[in-house]
Amino acid sequence: MRLFIDADSASPPYEQLRTQITEQVRSGAVPPGTRLPTVRRLAEDLGLAANTVARAYRELEHGGVVETRGRNGTFVRAADAVRASEAMAAALAFARRARELGLDDETALGWVRAALAEPA
Missing domain, CATH: 1.10.10.10 (Winged helix-like DNA-binding domain superfamily/Winged helix DNA-binding domain)
Structure with a gap:
């Protein structure tokens, strides 16, 4: 290292x-x-x-x-555990912010789907 x-x-x-x-x-x-x-x-x-x-x-x-x-x-x-941990942290941060903005679950999930559909 x-x-x-x-x-x-x-x-x-x-x-x-x-x-x-x-x-x-x-x-x-x-x-x-x-x-x-x-x-x-x-x-x-x-x-x-x-x-x-x-x-x-x-x-x-x-x-x-x-x-x-x-x-x-x-x-x-393991790298898989690292990725899973980082993904969960990102998801939690988004969920907290969505709640702060007053979004319901379906609207928040819609934004996630839209973001995932965007090219990288």
Whole structure:
């Protein structure tokens, strides 16, 4: 796994880590079951504070990209699980916004169908 931090980026370091790891998992460059470096080790390797790496790992776990197995470490989840988790997060965000807008279920589903019919 190759990671780097761009000190000149507007994106905070934890977000850069989260994005890079997620992309490497999605692409298959980091296969399911891979154990990530410890928080301290990765922080040391990248010259970051341990809390910065810990936050990235928490965000990755919350997003379903990795799972923490206590003292055994943090491991990459299967790409299918990552996609399913991200799809559910997107669906939940849309459902919340649709409710905020006062849309009924059928109208909201109609918008989803229309969006899915659009070319990518």
